[in-house]
């Protein structure tokens with residue numbers, strides 16, 4: 001579980017950006033999370049709220065958008081993993097496992113390079129400022 | 134209400150520090166190894182063996198990551214190598230910033246090999262590069278033969294996989310060869326070493342793998 005250190009990093013970045021823009025309140029924080037990153041959105045929200053208590057972000061909503069994994073293959077394929085195959089593999093106990101099992105190129109079947117799906121991005125924040133314009 | 138675009142990637146921020154660490158290590162021709170694996174997989178023992186065999190040939194330093202205790206770092210200090218303990222507190226992994234700080238305490242111009250023992254855990258260390266040249270995952274047969282497919286990402290991102298304690302595989306009803314096949318199914322062509330502290334030949338294979346990296350770093 002490394003949600004706390006991630007939440008710290010997010011909190012620090014959000015607060016410094018909010019201050020730069022003269023925020024009086026942070027309303028929303030939008031994150032993009034790769035499906036293969038080892039982070040749990042609920043735990044992350046919980047840690048963030050604990051850290052943000054007594055700050056201008058204390059009521060902020062953490063909105064998490066999930067990013068599906070993407071592949072690059074030596075045959076030239078660039079794009080998503082085979083979602084149909086993932087549904088067929090639903091006997092796997094975790095989504096992570098299902099994805100890991102299908103990291104072959106959907107075109108030629110060779111093991112492909114993972115190019116996306118492990119990121120954790122603070123996409124944007126929504127803030128209130130003193131002088132509304 | 135204002136929307137402010139940030140686009141700050143938390144993992145990329147770590148990767149940037151890791152890249153900086155690696156450049157620093159390269160400058161001093163230090164070969165660095167990040168040893169990952171669960172608690173009880175035998176990380177410390179395998180590292181100790183490597184230190185014993187290599188310390189007369191190369192100058193070795195160790196960064197020992199631990200949640201709270203200093204048990205492992207005191208084991209390395211007994212071998213007379215400079216050891217920096219990093220207590221992560223509640224955290225389950227080392228990150229590039231912690232290693233960056235530890236590097237300041239190491240005399241890099243007097244180091245050929247830096248071994249970093251990560252915190253015992255097969256999940257969290259995956260997302261954090263440290264600036265290492267070699268990522269090693271150590272897993273023991275006592276963890277059961279489904280341990281690999283349950284933790285695919287650590288095997289997918291490692292440069293070397295070690296299956297340890299193979300001498301007791303039969304006793305715990307585990308097939309080490311199946312474990313090897315599982316690793317290769319996740320990452321074809323990754324070198325897999327089967328080790329036991331009671332089998333000298335297997336330890337030699339492990340140690341020679343590290344030595345190969347040190348030699349390459351010195352010829353760079």
Ligand SMILES: [Zn+2]
Pocket residue numbers: 073074075076077105106107108109110
């Ligand atoms: Zn292909």
